[in-house]
Amino acid sequence: MxxxxxxxxxxxxxxxxHIPAGKWLKVIEILGLTKPNGxxxxxxxxxxxxKLGRKDIVKVEGRYLSEEEVNKIALIAPMATVNIxxxxxxxxxxxxxxxxxxxxILKCPNPNCVSNHEYVTPRFHVESRDPLKLRCHYxxxxxxxEDIMGSL
Amino acid sequence: MDWKGRDVISIRDFSxxxxxxxLKVAERLEEELNEKGxxxxxxxxxxxxxxxxxxxxxRLSFESAMHRLGGSVIGFSSASSTSVKKGESLADxxxxxxxxxxxxxxxxxxxxxxxxxxxxxxxxxINAGDGSNQHPTQTLLDLYTIKKAFGKIDxxxxxxxxxLKYGRTVHSLAEALAFYDVELYLISPELLRMPKHIVDELxxxxxxxxxxxxxxxxxxxxxxxxxxxxxxxxxPDEEEYLKVKGSYQVNIGVLKNAKETLKVMHxxxxxxxxxxxxxxxxxxxxxxxxxxxxxxxxALLGLTLGVLEV
Numbered sequence: 001m002x003x004x005x006x007x008x009x010x011x012x013x014x015x016x017x018h019i020p021a022g023k024w025l026k027v028i029e030i031l032g033l034t035k036p037n038g039x040x041x042x043x044x045x046x047x048x049x050x051k052l053g054r055k056d057i058v059k060v061e062g063r064y065l066s067e068e069e070v071n072k073i074a075l076i077a078p079m080a081t082v083n084i085x086x087x088x089x090x091x092x093x094x095x096x097x098x099x100x101x102x103x104x105i106l107k108c109p110n111p112n113c114v115s116n117h118e119y120v121t122p123r124f125h126v127e128s129r130d131p132l133k134l135r136c137h138y139x140x141x142x143x144x145x146e147d148i149m150g151s152l
Numbered sequence: 153m154d155w156k157g158r159d160v161i162s163i164r165d166f167s168x169x170x171x172x173x174x175l176k177v178a179e180r181l182e183e184e185l186n187e188k189g190x191x192x193x194x195x196x197x198x199x200x201x202x203x204x205x206x207x208x209x210x211r212l213s214f215e216s217a218m219h220r221l222g223g224s225v226i227g228f229s230s231a232s233s234t235s236v237k238k239g240e241s242l243a244d245x246x247x248x249x250x251x252x253x254x255x256x257x258x259x260x261x262x263x264x265x266x267x268x269x270x271x272x273x274x275x276x277x278i279n280a281g282d283g284s285n286q287h288p289t290q291t292l293l294d295l296y297t298i299k300k301a302f303g304k305i306d307x308x309x310x311x312x313x314x315x316l317k318y319g320r321t322v323h324s325l326a327e328a329l330a331f332y333d334v335e336l337y338l339i340s341p342e343l344l345r346m347p348k349h350i351v352d353e354l355x356x357x358x359x360x361x362x363x364x365x366x367x368x369x370x371x372x373x374x375x376x377x378x379x380x381x382x383x384x385x386x387x388p389d390e391e392e393y394l395k396v397k398g399s400y401q402v403n404i405g406v407l408k409n410a411k412e413t414l415k416v417m418h419x420x421x422x423x424x425x426x427x428x429x430x431x432x433x434x435x436x437x438x439x440x441x442x443x444x445x446x447x448x449x450x451a452l453l454g455l456t457l458g459v460l461e462v
Contacts, residue, residue: 001242114263115283118243118268120243120268136264138264139263140162140285140286141349
């Protein structure tokens with residue numbers, strides 16, 4: 001079956017394509033899709049890709065994810081593309097983009113940061129997008145590369 | 153910039169214009185204080201000093217500043233005597249204390265605690281040190297001291313010596329100095345180097361930065377030598393502390409190759425990093441630096457309370 005058919009198979013919902021192979025679980029965690037929410041979740045993992053070599057695809061049936069929601073996955077899948085599907089047709093397609101502020105996804109790696117001790121939602125401001133560098137809103141430390149991955 | 157109700161959390165929240173403005177107001181208040189002895193701008197206002205971590209001079213300096221402005225002070229100087237010991241959250245402590253006061257000064261061992269307090273409180277919050285993160289009022293008084301001593305900050309070569317890894321005073325000061333045309337020597341043991349993200353940022357902002365372990369090599373170049381204590385209490389393990397304890401001592405011998413006009417600063421308290429014989433030399437600026445805390449904190453309290461005419 002051609003790859004594009006795999007992507008367009010859901011009648012309505014959101015298809016997140018070009019996720020680096022092996023990262024699909026992280027993506028659904030970030031989007032809060034690990035709990036039953038009424039819609040079907042379809043995962044295609046380790047799919048051949050011209051762009052990435054191997055990729056994962058996550059299809060969320062019956063739910064339209066907001067651009068902001070989807071942009072959170074740019075932290076782990078900066079090449080990801082998002083397709084909004086209606087009546088089996090892609091009605092909108094866009095690339096993910098790291099939002100200006102990351103709220104509630106990353107945990108601050110600084111053990112002495114107040115966000116790890118008090119009832120508070122962790123927040124990070126984007127200092128640079130390429131390479132990705134984030135600054136904790138509370139302790140003001142910056143994190144990059146592997147530290148971001150480790151904090152997800 | 154409307155200062156009334158503003159929080160003072162991090163030097164990163166300040167522009168160069170903000171800094172210059174505070175220094176100017178502090179200078180005006182110092183002159184008024186010299187003239188009149190005491191002022192009454194903050195009559196009827198209450199400052200709450202919440203010191204979750206021991207500090208004598210910063211707390212006394214804030215208290216002195218508030219009294220000299222004509223206001224009054226409540227507070228505590230250790231978390232062990234508060235409801236925090238019963239498990240109260242920081243947010244609840246702040247929400248409670250703001251019912252009793254008009255401005256809050258907080259020192260807390262956790263980084264980001266002052267930011268959280270400011271988000272919770274509706275009255276202004278001033279950070280008096282949060283873990284090894286920020287100590288913005290110390291930075292402003294340091295800048296004020298330098299400006300009073302040299303008449304300027306631009307064009308100076310400044311050495312930061314000692315614990316550059318855990319020392320929040322040097323973190324904030326370095327960030328503030330990046331607004332000016334200065335050259336920085338970061339002098340520390342290898343184990344206590346300035347965090348990379350701060351050095352990178354200084355360089356990105358155009359500051360000429362030299363990182364070295366060699367104090368005697370750097371000293372002839374300096375206009376200001378800012379010395380910090382190697383803080384035993386900030387080290388995660390004692391062995392690491394013992395490796396660097398007593399790494400540097402500024403004494404008459406070390407200063408023999410310094411410029412005549414070199415000024416030595418220190419946020420205090422000192423242990424053995426500046427020999428007392430330096431106190432009597434024209435290089436010693438650290439006690440004048442302590443005094444600077446009062447007009448600078450008066451300026452910040454008066455501005456955030458909105459009681460000064462500006």
